Amino acid sequence: DAGVTQSPTHLIKTRGQHVTLRCSPISGHKSVSWYQQVLGQGPQFIFQYYEKEERGRGNFPDRFSARQFPNYSSELNVNALLLGDSALYLCASSLASGGFSYEQYFGPGTRLTVT
Amino acid sequence: AQSVTQLDSHVSVSEGTPVLLRCNYSSSYSPSLFWYVQHPNKGLQLLLKYTSAATLVKGINGFEAEFKKSETSFHLTKPSAHMSDAAEYFCVVSVGGSQGNLIFGKGTKLSVKP
Numbered sequence A: 001d002a003g004v005t006q007s008p009t010h011l012i013k014t015r016g017q018h019v020t021l022r023c024s025p026i027s028g029h030k031s032v033s034w035y036q037q038v039l040g041q042g043p044q045f046i047f048q049y050y051e052k053e054e055r056g057r058g059n060f061p062d063r064f065s066a067r068q069f070p071n072y073s074s075e076l077n078v079n080a081l082l083l084g085d086s087a088l089y090l091c092a093s094s095l096a097s098g099g100f101s102y103e104q105y106f107g108p109g110t111r112l113t114v115t
Numbered sequence B: 001a002q003s004v005t006q007l008d009s010h011v012s013v014s015e016g017t018p019v020l021l022r023c024n025y026s027s028s029y030s031p032s033l034f035w036y037v038q039h040p041n042k043g044l045q046l047l048l049k050y051t052s053a054a055t056l057v058k059g060i061n062g063f064e065a066e067f068k069k070s071e072t073s074f075h076l077t078k079p080s081a082h083m084s085d086a087a088e089y090f091c092v093v094s095v096g097g098s099q100g101n102l103i104f105g106k107g108t109k110l111s112v113k114p
Helices: none
Strands: A005-007 A010-013 A019-024 A031-037 A044-050 A053-057 A064-068 A074-078 A087-094 A110-114 B003-006 B010-014 B019-021 B023-026 B032-038 B044-050 B056-058 B064-068 B073-078 B087-094 B102-104 B108-113
Touching (some): A005 A087, A044 A064, A074 A087, B003 B087, B003 B102, B023 B087, B032 B064, B032 B073, B044 B064, B073 B087
Antiparallel strands (some): A019 A074, B019 B073, B056 B064, B064 B073
């Protein structure tokens, strides 16, 4: 079975530009979450979507936005890129939102470098 | 608010010796706790999870963790380290409820010496 897939694998952008990252969840999973992992730190929660609705938002500026499509895939958009946005962006999928046993499966990530 | 603190940023052991990675948590209610592993240039892999069933949780690759409510700890152990265990390990607490996002610790880098 295919796991969580993310594209692109690597990306280099210039300050001020816009970027779109894509994620396809495991088949049957309806929830997608996005995390930012800065070098040397643990991942930080950005967004969670379930059934195309935003269910959670972390402490990130409005330059960050996301959406989920009818096939449950998701996009993360970042506007007006800053050097500090350079990070590994991780997507995770799960069967449902919240619940007693909340298990997420992570993709390999997209490495974004802002110059 | 929920949080986790990984007490060691770097742990070094010799192959064949026990591994102990320490984690303390803070939660206003009974938490769901996880350990994830991240090998270089690879995604995060779930090692094990605690969801208020048995307090001793067994995971993959010989790892296990014990939930101790009185000590608010969830330490990860393995009796005998292998070279392939060298990686970054994250202790994680789930916010749960309608949001269900994960809160990660800062990670512990495990080095295994031959």
